[in-house]
Amino acid sequence: MSKNSIEVSDLRKTYDGTHVVDGVSFTVKSGEVFGILGPNGAGKTTTLEMIEGLRPIDGGSATIEGIDVASCPDDVKSTIGIQRQASDFFDNVRLHEMLDMFAGLYGQSVDAMELLAEVDLVEKSKSFVQQLSGGQKQRFSVAAALVNQPKVLFLDEPTTGLDPQARRNLWELVQSIQAKGITVVLTTHYMEEAEVLCDRVAVMDEGTIIAVDTPKNLISQLLKRGFKKKETVQQATLEDVFIDLTGKALRE
Amino acid sequence: MKPILALYKALTLRFFRDKTALFFTVVMPVLFLLVFGGIFGGEGNFNPRVIFVDEADNEFSRQFVQQATDDPVFDVREDPGETIRAEQLSRAEVDLVVVLEPGFGDIDVSRQAPAGTMRAQYPESQADSARTVIAVLNSVVDGINQQSAPYDPPLKVAEDPQSIAEFSNFDYTFAGLVAFSLLSLGVFGMANGFASDKKSGAIDRLRSAPIRAYHLVIATGLNYVSLALFSVAVMMVVAVTVFDFNMQGDWLSFVLMVVLGTICMFGLGFAVAGWAKDEKQAAPLSNVVAFPMMFLSGVFFPTFLMPEWLQSVSKWLPLSPIAESMRLILMEGKTLLGLGPEILAIGAWTVFFYALAFKLFRWR
Numbered sequence: 147m148s149k150n151s152i153e154v155s156d157l158r159k160t161y162d163g164t165h166v167v168d169g170v171s172f173t174v175k176s177g178e179v180f181g182i183l184g185p186n187g188a189g190k191t192t193t194l195e196m197i198e199g200l201r202p203i204d205g206g207s208a209t210i211e212g213i214d215v216a217s218c219p220d221d222v223k224s225t226i227g228i229q230r231q232a233s234d235f236f237d238n239v240r241l242h243e244m245l246d247m248f249a250g251l252y253g254q255s256v257d258a259m260e261l262l263a264e265v266d267l268v269e270k271s272k273s274f275v276q277q278l279s280g281g282q283k284q285r286f287s288v289a290a291a292l293v294n295q296p297k298v299l300f301l302d303e304p305t306t307g308l309d310p311q312a313r314r315n316l317w318e319l320v321q322s323i324q325a326k327g328i329t330v331v332l333t334t335h336y337m338e339e340a341e342v343l344c345d346r347v348a349v350m351d352e353g354t355i356i357a358v359d360t361p362k363n364l365i366s367q368l369l370k371r372g373f374k375k376k377e378t379v380q381q382a383t384l385e386d387v388f389i390d391l392t393g394k395a396l397r398e
Numbered sequence: 399m400k401p402i403l404a405l406y407k408a409l410t411l412r413f414f415r416d417k418t419a420l421f422f423t424v425v426m427p428v429l430f431l432l433v434f435g436g437i438f439g440g441e442g443n444f445n446p447r448v449i450f451v452d453e454a455d456n457e458f459s460r461q462f463v464q465q466a467t468d469d470p471v472f473d474v475r476e477d478p479g480e481t482i483r484a485e486q487l488s489r490a491e492v493d494l495v496v497v498l499e500p501g502f503g504d505i506d507v508s509r510q511a512p513a514g515t516m517r518a519q520y521p522e523s524q525a526d527s528a529r530t531v532i533a534v535l536n537s538v539v540d541g542i543n544q545q546s547a548p549y550d551p552p553l554k555v556a557e558d559p560q561s562i563a564e565f566s567n568f569d570y571t572f573a574g575l576v577a578f579s580l581l582s583l584g585v586f587g588m589a590n591g592f593a594s595d596k597k598s599g600a601i602d603r604l605r606s607a608p609i610r611a612y613h614l615v616i617a618t619g620l621n622y623v624s625l626a627l628f629s630v631a632v633m634m635v636v637a638v639t640v641f642d643f644n645m646q647g648d649w650l651s652f653v654l655m656v657v658l659g660t661i662c663m664f665g666l667g668f669a670v671a672g673w674a675k676d677e678k679q680a681a682p683l684s685n686v687v688a689f690p691m692m693f694l695s696g697v698f699f700p701t702f703l704m705p706e707w708l709q710s711v712s713k714w715l716p717l718s719p720i721a722e723s724m725r726l727i728l729m730e731g732k733t734l735l736g737l738g739p740e741i742l743a744i745g746a747w748t749v750f751f752y753a754l755a756f757k758l759f760r761w762r
Contacts (some may be wrong), residue, residue, distance in 0.1 A: 199606060220608035228606035234598035238415040240407050251607035258693020291606065 151176040151211060151298055151329040158205030159192050159353075166192050168353035169206070174298075174346075179320065179330040181344035183337070189353040190333040191231055197311065197331075198228050211297055224252060227296035227311055229287045232301050235275040241286060242271045243295055252294040265289040265319060279311025288319060299323060301332040305339060310389055315344055318372075338385070400522055401609050405617035413625060419591065423629050427579040428636050434571045434698070435641050439671055445473040446493040446531040449483055458503025458512055471534060494531045495519040524733025554697035568641045574697040574730045576630055577659065577721035581691055588671040589684035592618065597676035602762040611672075611759050615752075619664050626660040627653070647727035651734045655727055659720040662744050665751030666716065673758035691717040716751075719743040 151203055154172035159167040167189045174180040182190050195201040197208045199219030208215040215222050218323035235244055249256035262268050265285040270278065278286060291299055301320070305313040313336075320343055324330055336342055340347050341361045348358045357364060413419050450463045466475040475492055477483060486492045495518070502514030518535065520528030595601050604614065637643035645652075666687060674680035692698070694708065695717035701709050712718055719740040726732040726740070734741065 198606075223608040230599065230603055230606065234600045236408060236412055236595065236600050238412040240411075242508065243408060243411060247404045247408040248607065250407075251604060251609050251613075253400045255514060290603075294607070391647045 149176045150174065152180075152208070152331065153179075154193075154197060154206070154208045156206035157193060157196055157203065157208060159189075159201070160204055164388075165353050167196065170350070170353070170355050171206075172348050172355060172358055174329060174331060176329055177327055178345040179324050179332065179343050181340040181347040182331070182333045182350055183255055183335065183340050183347050184333075184350035185335060188350045190350055191302055193350070194300055194331070194333060198226060198300055199223055200228075202268045224294060225297050227294060227299045229284075229291040229292035229299070229304060234288075235290070236278045240272050240274060241267060241289075243273065245290060248290050249293040252295060256293045261289050261292060264292070264322070266315075279312075281308050281315060282314070284308060284316060285319060286356075288323075292323075295303055296328065298331065300331045301330065303335070305334065305336065310385055311392070313339070314389070317345070324354060365379075401607070401613045402617045402620070404669035405604075405613065406620050409621040410624060413621065419587075422590075422630050423587065423625050425583070425585055427575065427629055427633050430575055430578070431572070431633055431636055432546070432640070434575060435568050435576055435637075445471065446527070446534070447473045447475055447491070448531065449475045449486075449492050449495045451477055451483070451495060451497045453500050454498045454502035454514065455502075456503055459498045462498065462503065465539070472756050487519065490521065490524060493520065493524065494528055496535065509547055511543070531736075555612070568637075569644060569729050570700065571698075572633075572637050572641070574657070574699075574721055574726040576633060576728075577695070577717060577724050578692065578697045579629055579633065580626055580656070580659040580663045580720065581688060581697075581717050583622060583629065584660060584665075584667040585670065585684050586667075587622065587625075588618075588664065588667030589674070590670035590677060592668075592717065593674050593677045593680035596674070596760075596762060599762065605761055611756060611761075613688045615668060615755070618668070622664045622667075623660045626656055630656050633667055635752065646729055646731035648731075648733055651727050651737075652724075654734055655723050655737075657722075658741070658744055658748075662716060662720065662748040662751065665748050665755060669751050669755035669758060672755050673760065675760065675762070691715050694718075696721050700730060716744070716747040719747075 150173045150365070152172075154173070155171045157167055157170040158165065170193055172180075182193065184190050187383070192201065196203050196208065197215060199215050199222045203216050210222050211225050213221045213225060239247070240264060245256055245258040245261055247254075249258075259268060259271060262271050265288055265349065267282060267286055270282060271288075275283065275286065288299075288304070291301075304320070305316050308316065317339065320330060320332070330343075332343070344361060346358065346360050349356045349364075359367070413423075448466070450466060452459050452463055463474075466472050483492075483495055487495055497517040497519065499515050499517060500515060503512045506513035506515060507513065515530040516539075517534050518528065518534070520531075573753070584599045601614070634643075638645075667684070670684050670687060671680050674683060694701075694704070694712040696712065697717065701712050701718070704712060723744070724735050726737060752762070
C-alpha cells in the first residue's frame with residue numbers, strides 16, 4: 147500500500163502571463179483518497195486536467211501508475227477514470243446505452259446493469275440523463291468514470307450543488323470505491339467532506355500547494371500554533387440538525 | 399473501430415428520439431417539397447393564360463375560340479368584362495387578351511377564304527412572354543390559312559421532334575431540393591446539434607476516454623450520412639407518389655452522390671461547429687456560409703437565369719457541383735462516370751473543408 151500511484155513534480159501552467167498552476171508537487175499513495183482543497187480559482191481543476199492528460203503540461207511532470215502523462219496521455223486515460231466538473235452527457239440516450247458507449251470508447255464492453263447497481267441507479271437504467279436529479283446525475287457520472295475499471299479515479303467537485311442527503315450518499319459511494327482498492331483523487335471546497343473522505347489532503351491557493359498532510363495532522367498543527375476558535379466548539383452543527391430532522395434517505 | 403461504432407450507435411439512437419431533429423431532417427424537406435413542388439409543379443410547360451374577346455361573334459369566330467379552348471397549350475380564361483380584363487392584364491394575371499375584331503372570319507371574296515384580324519393585347523413589360531404566345535397564335539392562323547388557301551411557301555421550317563426525356567419543372571426543383579437538404583443537414587444540423595453538445599460539455603466528456611477528434615468526426619459523419627440517406631429516401635417517396643417524379647438516372651449513382659454530397663457538406667458544418675464554442679457562435683457563422691449557396695448554387699432556381707457575372711461566381715460555390723450532379727443524374731440519366739469535373743470539384747472542396755475543420759477543431 148505504500149507504493150505511489152501518482153507522482154506530480156513541479157507542475158506548471160501559464161495563461162497570458164498568469165501562473166495558474168505554479169510549481170505543484172505531490173504524491174498520491176495507492177489505495178488512498180487524496181483531496182485537493184482550495185477556494186474557487188485556486189487552480190484545482192487545471193491541475194487535475196493536466197494530470198489526466200486533458201490539458202497540455204507547460205512545465206514539470208506527472209506520472210500515474212508509472213506512466214508519464216505528457217508522453218503517453220492515451221495510456222494514462224485507459225488507466226484512470228475521470229468525472230469532470232462542468233460536463234454533461236448526450237441527451238436522449240438511456241443510461242445503460244450511455245455506459246455501453248463509454249465502454250466502447252475504451253475499446254471495451256461493460257455489464258451496464260452491474261455498474262448501475264454499484265451506484266444505485268438500476269431503476270433508472272432506461273431513463274435519459276436529462277431526467278435525473280442532481281445527485282443521480284453525479285452518481286451516474288461516477289459510474290461512467292468506472293466503465294474502464296480504472297486504477298485511479300478522479301472526481302472534480304463531485305458534491306458541489308448537491309443537497310446534504312445526496313452528498314452523504316456520494317460519500318458512501320466514494321468509500322465503497324476505495325474499499326475496492328481504487329485510488330481516488332478529488333477536489334472540493336467543503337472542508338467537512340475532506341475530513342470525512344480523505345486520507346490526506348493538499349491545500350491549494352493561487353496555483354501553489356500550501357500544505358499536504360492528513361486532516362488530523364493539519365488540525366493538530368494548527369492547534370499547536372495556538373489557534374483557538376472564537377466560539378466554544380459545539381458538539382453538533384446545523385447540518386447535523388438538518389440531517390437528523392430530514393433523515394438520511396435520498397430525496398430523488 | 400470500436401470507439402467509432404459505439405459513438406455512432408449512441409448518436410443514431412439519440413437522433414430518432416429527438417423530435418426537433420426529426421422534424422428538421424425529415425419533415426422540413428418534405429414540406430419544402432410540397433410547397434415548391436406545388437408552385438413549380440404541374441405540367442411543366444408554359445401554358446399562357448389567354449382571354450378571348452369575340453367581337454366578331456360569327457360561326458367561324460366561335461369555332462376558333464372553342465378550338466383554342468380545347469387546345470391544351472392555352473389556359474383560356476372566361477372574359478370578365480372590359481374593366482376587370484384590363485386590370486388582370488396589368489397585374490399579369492393573364493398573359494394575353496386576344497380580341498377577334500368584328501368581321502373576323504368573314505369570307506374574303508377575292509381570295510375565297512376567311513379573313514380578318516385578331517388583336518393581341520399585352521402589357522409592354524411582358525412583351526417577351528406575350529410574343530411567344532403570339533407566335534403560337536400565328537402558327538395556328540397559318541394552319542388555317544394553309545387549309546383554306548393552300549400555297550407552298552419557298553422558305554419553311556420543318557418540324558422534327560426528337561424523343562428526349564421530358565422534364566417537368568418539378569424534376570428540376572426536386573434535384574435542387576435534394577442538394578439543399580444536404581446543405582441544410584450538414585451545415586445547420588451541425589451548427590445546432592454539435593455546437594450545443596459542445597456547450598453542455600458532452601463532447602469534452604468523451605475525451606476522458608483515449609479518443610481523438612477523428613473518431614468523433616467519423617462517427618458523427620457516419621451518423622449524418624445515414625440521416626441524409628433516410629431523409630432523401632423519404633423525399634424520394636413523396637416525389638414519386640405525389641408528384642409522379644420521373645427518375646432518369648441509375649439509383650446507385652444517385653445514392654453515391656447523396657453520400658458524397660453529405661460528406662462534403664458535413665465537412666463544412668464540422669468546420670463551423672468544430673470551431674464554435676456554442677450555438678451563439680455557430681448559428682451566425684453557419685448562416686454566413688450557407689446563405690450564398692442557398693441562393694446562388696441553382697438550388698431553387700436555375701443558375702442560367704442569373705446575370706453572367708453572378709453565374710461565374712456561382713459555379714465556384716461548393717454546393718453548385720452537388721446540385722448540378724443531382725440534376726444530371728436525376729434528369730439526364732448520367733452516372734458517376736460521366737460526372738468527372740463535378741466530382742473533382744466536390745472532392746477538392748471536401749479536402750479543403752476537412753483540412754480546415756481539423757485545424758480549427760476545439761473540444762470545448
